[in-house]
Amino acid sequence: MxxxxxxxxxxxxxxxxxxxxxxxxxxxxxxxxxxxxxxxxxxxxxxxxxxxxxxxxxxxxxxxxxxxxxxxxxxxxxxxENSLYDGIADLLRELQGQGRRLCVATSKPEPFARRVLEHFRINGFFSLVAGAELHGARNNKTDVLRYACAQWGIEDMRSCLMVGDRKYDVQGAHAVGMACAGVLYGYGSREELAEARADYLCATVPDLRRLLLGEL
Structure with missing residues (x-):
């Protein structure tokens, strides 16, 4: 887990x-x-x-x-012009309640990511928000994940899991040595995520919940 x-x-x-x-x-x-x-x-x-x-x-x-x-x-x-997926806030609450450490790792510029999290009032679930730099070199998922792991002082990637909907999430996770769960309710196809070799595929938020809470 x-x-x-x-x-x-x-x-x-x-x-x-x-x-x-x-x-x-x-x-x-x-x-x-x-x-x-x-x-x-x-x-x-x-x-x-x-x-x-x-x-x-x-x-x-x-x-x-x-x-x-x-x-x-x-x-x-x-x-x-955005909406929170059904069930996400409850999932984050459960994970936080279990003592998991949660991070947002996005290629979106970090200031924008923070505004979105605050808008949906889910910022409190995350102990770290790692995003791209508006005018810097950190602008892809691999660099964002390396930065996030450095902030947390993580060296053993076996304790880590990336969750994302595109091949860039899978590729970035694998580049730093962590597993990735691909979600199919987002914008990447099953074929895209399978070709990128996602370690897990979750069709729905409830499927993701079962994976993250160890119920599969």
């Missing part, structure tokens, strides 16, 4: 699709680019720079401007 649990945010704790998609659309509209919203779902999970780069032929200046325009909408509206 894992004593240290690292949760992704978007697609794992919260259903953030509406706000993220509208923020991407706001950015692309600035460049007179119109893409069907369903084709923008891959933006949920990886760093924004990686997602915008193919739209602008890796032109760093235009990618930077696209990120600026994305945040122009996200900071005001998009961040709250």
């Amino acid at each position: 894992s004593t240290h649990i690292f949760f992704d945010l978007d697609g794992t704790l919260t259903d953030s699709k509406p706000g993220i998609i509208r923020s991407v659309e706001h950015a692309l509209n600035f460049f007179h680019m119109h893409v069907p919203s369903e084709q923008l779902i891959p933006f949920i999970g990886p760093p924004l720079r990686d997602s915008f780069a193919p739209f602008f032929d890796n032109d760093a200046a235009r990618v930077d401007l696209a990120i600026q325009k994305y945040r122009e909408y996200y900071n005001v509206k998009g961040i709250f």
